[in-house]
């Protein structure tokens with residue numbers, strides 16, 4: 001046996017055993033047991049005809065979830081942030097004006113994406129907790145007729161505010177702009193009609209209302225968007241996210257044997273997404289949307305009884321993300337959250353940015369949006385405050 005005298009010895013750890021936490025923060029959300037089980041199934045080659053057939057099913061179910069027939073609907077092999085980046089690097093060419101309606105953390109990331117693509121962001125700032133203001137958008141579009149794209153967040157996870165994606169896209173389309181919509185937290189939780197609303201690029205995440213494991217980003221691009229990407233003057237600066245290359249791997253009409261290698265798909269993670277989407281299809285979007293709303297109302301009642309107040313005005317509240325101020329007189333919310341986690345196995349989210357230390361973000365996402373969880377959450381909160 002060969003000996004290597006200068007080898008550094010290995011660290012020795014036991015197998016990792018995560019605690020069973022109830023995830024009621026801004027994501028990841030609780031995962032369906034059958035979704036977790038699907039991860040342990042045998043790995044297939046990513047060009048195996050059986051795997052490719054499964055991916056076609058994933059595509060069809062994703063189209064249903066997004067309510068679109070766009071052929072360019074697929075899964076980015078990376079988290080929601082990569083879905084965001086896919087939309088921006090492909091659609092924004094250097095020098096193009098992009099209006100970003102910013103009403104929270106994720107709108108801020110959109111601005112950062114525009115800048116890194118060499119685009120010129122025109123920012124419409126909205127107070128955190130408020131939805132995007134359609135009137136301000138129209139005024140800004142009139143003042144900036146050379147705008148190419150309008151981008152906004154459908155469901156702002158940092159504040160719990162829902163924006164009127166239909167109306168915003170209608171205005172953007174009237175001014176001949178493409179639309180980029182972040183529905184990472186929206187998909188599966190609140191009504192979303194990608195095609196009917198004329199959305200040109202939409203992205204989501206696997207770990208919010210789909211209740212799948214983190215790390216995948218379903219996306220869809222309209223034929224208009226696909227056309228723009230094919231006719232770009234400059235090369236997309238990201239090799240991995242360049243849809244001109246990805247299209248060859250995913251597009252319709254390709255025989256299994258013709259599918260070219262682009263990158264190794266995260267095979268088992270995609271089994272998990274297949275199962276999560278299958279469960280969404282089985283429940284039906286309307287039932288899922290209604291369930292989120294009903295559980296939100298139940299949680300709201302309990303929280304208000306305990307003295308919590310909501311950051312967002314009633315008509316704009318996201319059922320899947322409840323941003324609440326703690327009852328007056330309660331200090332050191334971070335300690336209470338720690339107690340919830342360590343003593344009650346309950347995770348709730350902290351406030352971000354200016355809302356840090358001021359609010360909690362209680363998620364009711366996907367599989368997590370059920371009566372037992374609402375009750376468990378309220379009981380635990382009652383005990384710590």
Ligand SMILES: *Cc1c(COP(=O)(O)O)cnc(C)c1O
Pocket residue numbers: 027079080081082084106153155156157158182183184185205214215
């Ligand atoms: C969670 C989230 C993202 C980012 O998703 P990751 O999977 O964490 O990269 C983007 N936008 C919104 C609105 C989100 O809630």
